[in-house]
Amino acid sequence: MTKQEVVQCILAGRSNGAAAEASRFAPANIALCKYWGKRDEMLNLPRTSSLSVSLESLGTHTRITPAGSDEILLNGDPVDSSTSFAGRIVEFLDLFRVNGQPAFHVETRNSVPTAAGLASSASGFAALVLALDGAFGWNLPPREASILARLGSGSACRSVFCGFAEWHAGTASNGLDSFAERLDADWPALRLGILTVSSEQKALGSRAAMRQTVETSPLYASWPETVAGDLPRLRAAIAQRDLEEMGSVAEANALAMHATMMGARPAILYWQPDSVTMMERVWAARADSTPVYFTMDAGPNLKLLFEEGSAASVLERFPEAKVVAPFAD
Numbered sequence: 001m002t003k004q005e006v007v008q009c010i011l012a013g014r015s016n017g018a019a020a021e022a023s024r025f026a027p028a029n030i031a032l033c034k035y036w037g038k039r040d041e042m043l044n045l046p047r048t049s050s051l052s053v054s055l056e057s058l059g060t061h062t063r064i065t066p067a068g069s070d071e072i073l074l075n076g077d078p079v080d081s082s083t084s085f086a087g088r089i090v091e092f093l094d095l096f097r098v099n100g101q102p103a104f105h106v107e108t109r110n111s112v113p114t115a116a117g118l119a120s121s122a123s124g125f126a127a128l129v130l131a132l133d134g135a136f137g138w139n140l141p142p143r144e145a146s147i148l149a150r151l152g153s154g155s156a157c158r159s160v161f162c163g164f165a166e167w168h169a170g171t172a173s174n175g176l177d178s179f180a181e182r183l184d185a186d187w188p189a190l191r192l193g194i195l196t197v198s199s200e201q202k203a204l205g206s207r208a209a210m211r212q213t214v215e216t217s218p219l220y221a222s223w224p225e226t227v228a229g230d231l232p233r234l235r236a237a238i239a240q241r242d243l244e245e246m247g248s249v250a251e252a253n254a255l256a257m258h259a260t261m262m263g264a265r266p267a268i269l270y271w272q273p274d275s276v277t278m279m280e281r282v283w284a285a286r287a288d289s290t291p292v293y294f295t296m297d298a299g300p301n302l303k304l305l306f307e308e309g310s311a312a313s314v315l316e317r318f319p320e321a322k323v324v325a326p327f328a329d
Helices: 003-011 084-094 120-136 142-152 206-216 220-240 243-262 273-287 308-317
Strands: 022-033 038-040 050-067 071-074 103-110 164-168 179-182 190-195 293-295 302-307 322-324
Touching: 003 142, 022 120, 022 220, 022 243, 022 293, 038 206, 050 120, 050 190, 050 220, 050 322, 071 084, 084 103, 084 120, 084 142, 103 120, 120 142, 142 179, 164 220, 190 308, 206 243, 220 243, 243 293, 243 302, 273 293, 273 302, 273 308, 302 308
Parallel strands: 071 103
Antiparallel strands: 022 050, 050 103, 050 164, 164 179, 190 302, 190 322, 293 302
């Protein structure tokens, strides 16, 4: 099944009337159990399930307006149509241009750095799907919105939701059983601290890095087994609000993912010297009785995991951290 056929299946029987202006927000999400590797690159179907927590108000605001030709603005600046960023958005919009639907003026604003390992593409495509839903009045259920967002960027299926979300890998070749859903759990005391080592765009994007890892890393064979063990432990830790368990599993899962990349040929290393320095600072803090853990996506930046009661101690050690409260509301 092609992406176009998936869209037609999801939107069957829904309104194909004229589009209106619409604006939506989607949060960035940080995976506690990572998504790394695809079983179908075209449909963005993962080899394993994954689990994430959203970054509350950090993410993407997207406004779409019917127009005579496509125009894309990122953080207020026009994006050259020849760039890969514009190409991915236009290619995605093409999936929804049926019955003479118009081109779009797309204005997107990211509050996290674009393509720097802080999940900007996830929030970007989730916000775009939600804006299209509003513009056409489809009234998509969350599951269907998640599937459509996944067609743009795999992790975007989780950014349809706030809070904790689990992406079910699924087994169907058409991907209609590969979607995310929000966990029925909250954690008001949970805090995330973003430590930005670099906001520069990655030299090697996640898609290419995943493919290279799957195809060449001898360490990747054990990755599905790692995820299968980590997911139930994380679900239980979240239900019990057990920071030590959640933090230790999330930290180990992130390091295992990066290890599979380092084992690729040639090796993929997103870490920078400051990334390692910050890891050592986290380990030193724990050794000194400050309960703080880290996770990392495919980039050099760390995200701290701690609770409100430890915030003063954590910020004393990491004054540069940008603190997010995922369940503030």
